[in-house]
Amino acid sequence: MKQDIINHILMHRDDVVKREHIQKYIEMADGSSATLYARDMFDRAIAATFELVMDEQLDPWDIDLVSFSRQYLKKIRQTGAIDLITAGRIVLMAWKVLRLQSDHMVTVLERKEQEPQPLWDEIPDWYMEDDEYLFTRTVIEQGPPIEEKVRRQGERKVTLVELINAFEEVRDDLEQREKRQRRRTREQERLAAQAERDVGDNAHQEDVEEEIRQVLAKLSKLNGRAIPLQELCSQRDRQEMVMVLSSLLFLAREHKIVLWQENFPYGTIYVKNRHHDGT
């Protein structure tokens, strides 16, 4: 009877090896003092089983606590009587087994988390060709067949000669910089002098006004006859052309003359005095 009860609350009942072990455990448990408090054969069998777990003789997961609960309730219903002290002890033991089960579970889960997760999932069928399949699988499961080569990382020492060369170079650098600075100073001085001269060129403004007067005087002498622009420039150099042209533009804006061109853009530009135009 005891064997049956134990078998019921144990998992892996079909495992022959385990059954042999269990027989041994039962014999051990019979000699144990801890089970003596249970007078009932049934209680004693359960207590013996739980005790084996707590003595680390049995894996806590070998106990089927659900089956145990069912059996225990059935027994209470059948007998109607219950030894509360023994029942209390057995429930406490069952709780301890449950604790062991959950501790065991946590340890297993933690170990699983620590284990590196496989990087590759499954090897696709199209790689089943022998050598290639073997290669791919071995690389993925066991690691790469290549390794980094370790080479010297060093940079070399600097020599005294290089220090001296550096000194020479930096002295050249400094000399060059001084030269550049001197050149910059000279340039600044030159620019300052130029600025001064430019201020003196205010006379230029007066030149322009004089030029306008002269151009107008020339045109007035023509009594309203038109003349080509070139004829107003006696020397035809660039500067004179600019002077004459800007004078004419000024006079045209003042409506003192008329300017026109035959055949744009290369035709001759004509000028005439507006006051003799009669318009």
Add this chain to the structure above:
Amino acid sequence: MTAPEERIVEAALFSAGRPLAIEEIVEAVPLTRRKVERALAALMEDYAQRGGADQTAMEVARAGDKYVMQLRSAYADYGKKLSGMEVPLHLLKTLSLIAYYQPVTQADMKDMVGGKIYDHVKELGELGFLRVRDHGRTKMLEATTYFYEYFGFDTTDRDKIKEYLKKRIKGQR
């Protein structure tokens, strides 16, 4: 043998700390190409012998089409920390697969290793190990010369590299 030419080439390899083409050595030292070649062969032989007797931690080896002084594999781990290198394992795996299957499309590689291939290809490209070309809607992946040099392959012939990788894997199993 106490050939000063061997020492001169040894000095060049030691100070460069990277694979050198024969031309680079010829430019840097006062030796003819012929002498440099002879010195390289002698150096490789000498280092191999001394390495065999565990009398040196280094070796002189071919790396792609170049020559390099580096730690023997057995001692690589002791130098990694100090030389500040380490290509992460997951990249090494992907890279060795690409080296085996090359030229291979990113799409095919995705079938093999999954969606993380995009990150891997990007990182491997940045490290200089992969040449990535557009190929229709996907990309074509190939190992660079730098890959052969960095990982110390003594050839750039793809078939030979495939053979080598296959052999290494068989040793691993």
Add this chain to the structure above:
Amino acid sequence: MTAPEERIVEAALFSAGRPLAIEEIVEAVPLTRRKVERALAALMEDYAQRGGADQTAMEVARAGDKYVMQLRSAYADYGKKLSGMEVPLHLLKTLSLIAYYQPVTQADMKDMVGGKIYDHVKELGELGFLRVRDHGRTKMLEATTYFYEYFGFDTTDRDKIKEYLKKRIKGQR
């Protein structure tokens, strides 16, 4: 002797490519301080012997409190073209000026080289070449003992250094 400990420390020195304090080596490799010290002594001895027979272009040497694998001076020139300088030229220029004018204030140096002096002083201080002391509102700059060691001056007499620099420059011109 084929002590793997010696090889491990050799691997560390080779890959770092810069002088390492014993503590740095102890941190980077799985050896006790005692074993690292013993390996360093053995390495220096081995390299010195092989160097004496011209069987290596390198040496393992002390640099202040640190240890370094570097080219023997006889081969230093052959490596120059191929490796980057530890002190970049712009810093080297400033350093040479300070070495010439020292003790010199940061303010005076600023007049000479401009606002970049602040960065330069910081970097040169970090490289161990400058001693920087407060001096009123500015700083007083001087070369350190390490500076003299590094450039192989056989004296720390400032005037002599100045004379030396002046003479060398005149000789070069």
